[in-house]
Amino acid sequence: MTVSATLAANEATAARRAAGQEVLALGFGEAGIPVHPMLSRYLGRAAGTASYGPVAGIGPAREAAAGYWTRRGVPTDAAQVLLGPGSKPLLFALLHAVGGDVVLPSPAWVSYAAQAELLGRDPLRVPVPRGEGGVPDAEAMDAAVREARAAGRDPRVVVVTLPDNPTGRLASERSVKALCEAARELDLIVVADEIYRDLVFKEGAFPSPAAWAPERTVTTTSLSKNYALGGWRVGAARFPDSPLGAALRESVRGIASELWSSTPMPMQHAAAYAWSDPEVLVDRVAASRRLHGSVATAVAGAFARAGCAVEAPQGGFYVWPDFGPVREALARRRGVATSADLARALLDEFGVVVLPGTAFGDDPASLTIRVAVPGIYGESDAERLAALVAPDPVAMPWIAEALAGLEEKLAAFVAA
Incomplete structure (x- = not known):
């Protein structure tokens, strides 16, 4: 097992900067926004809380998480919630508890497949519907699961991401409903990673699988994306209000007791405050959405003007360009034949990670x-905070300069 590609990209960026090399860091999925002072205050107040806590999490934090989901149209009781040191360990414990093979959308976040492989399972990858992301095509999944079972395999769980990493797309309600119907027919548990839920750019109904497959959907979230607290490591899982959900939660709780004992106590107190949706933090998330949406849309435009096929991002802070339309020029001039070649050439020749x-x-x-x-938001907390509160983030001088530089590099890169 090698280091996660996203974390490796972050380390490579730091190494290049330390060596004095030019770098445009567009590889690591970190929100890049300064911590809100109120969150720091709550964390500081709880810094002296050093005892072990309940495996599932302290009551106030679980109740706050339950309220978070309830206010978003998914009624939840605190007894359905289990906390962990980030959503990654929760996902791993879930896959372990469910057992069997894992169905993944293609493409999908790097850690899903890696975690399945750590458990000795080769994931089944199913393409997403055209123009979408994060959710396997229901008909293709049905065929793949039936074929796998006929061959002696045992698919039991499908993992989806809403909105998606890496594509930045939000699956349609139609696709999510079809996925839920297929999961019920195939008796698959649905794990819905909704870590980017609060960062959907446009208002509207959110297609959570818990709405259409409530008896079999486990939903996960954390504070790492909406509040940019990746290093604080605190996440939550919501289990179905069903016999299956209760049994699965208890199994995951048992695994948690052996893996992480309890979620760090100071982080739980900060999370209890954040998940209660105080107005000051709701405003911060709204500003984050504006910043992410503005810059992601501008970056997608830069790649489109360079000749790439790219769907408009709908949430999170990712863009998924396809250089297929300029394949011949890249092969002839730079010897690019694969996506690995492409990423390597952008780094080696232009310092773009x-x-x-x-x-x-x-x-x-x-x-x-x-x-x-x-990576475009600024080099310092002062610049990033200014970009966050700006009514038009892409007009900030350092962001405009970075976007112009990216466009110039891309034009040079694809030139025939």
Whole structure:
């Protein structure tokens, strides 16, 4: 097992900067926004809380998480919630508890497949509906699962991401409903990673699988994306209000007791405040959405003008360009034949750090990359905070300069 591609990209960026090399860091999926002072205050107040807590999490934090989901149209009781040190350990414990093989959308976040492999399972990858992301095509999943079972395999769980990492797309309600119907027919548990839910750019109904498959959907979230608290490591899982959900939660609680004992106590107190949706933090998330949406849309436009095929991002802070339309020019001038070649050439020749589509399970021959846009927000907390509160973030001088530089690099890169 190698280091996660996203974390490796972050370390490579730091190493290049330390060596004095030019770098445009568009590889690591970190929100890149300063911590809100109120969150720091709550964390500081609880810094002296050093005892172990309940495995499932302290009552106030679980109640706050339950309220968070309830206010978003998914009625939840605190007894359905289990906390963990980030959503990654929760996802791993879930896959372990469910057992069997894992169905993933293609492409999908790097850690889903890696976690399945750590458990000794080869994931089943199913393409997403055309123009969408994060959810396997229901008909293709049905065929793949039935074929796998006929061959002696045991698919039991499907993982979806709403909105998606790496594509930045939000699956349609139609696709999510079809996925839920297929999961029920195939008796698959649905794990819905909704870590980017609060960062959907346009208002409207959110297609959570818990709405259409409530008896079999486990939903996860954390504070790492909406509040940019990746290093604080606190997440939550919501289990179904059903016998299956109760049994699965208890199994995950048992696994948690052996893996992490309890979620760090100071973080739980900060999370209890954040998940209660105080107005000051609701405003911060709204500003974050504006910043992410503005810059992601501008970055997508830069890649489109360079000749790439790219769907408009709908949430999170990612763009998923496909260099397929300029494949011949890249092959002739730069010897690019795979997405790994593409990412390497952008780094070596232009100092642009991105991740190849293969890291997310895409076909190696597809010239796709994932671009994480927060690397454009600024070099200092002062610049990033100014961008956050700006009514038009892309007009900020350093962001405008970075976008112009990216466009210039891309034009040079694809020139025949």
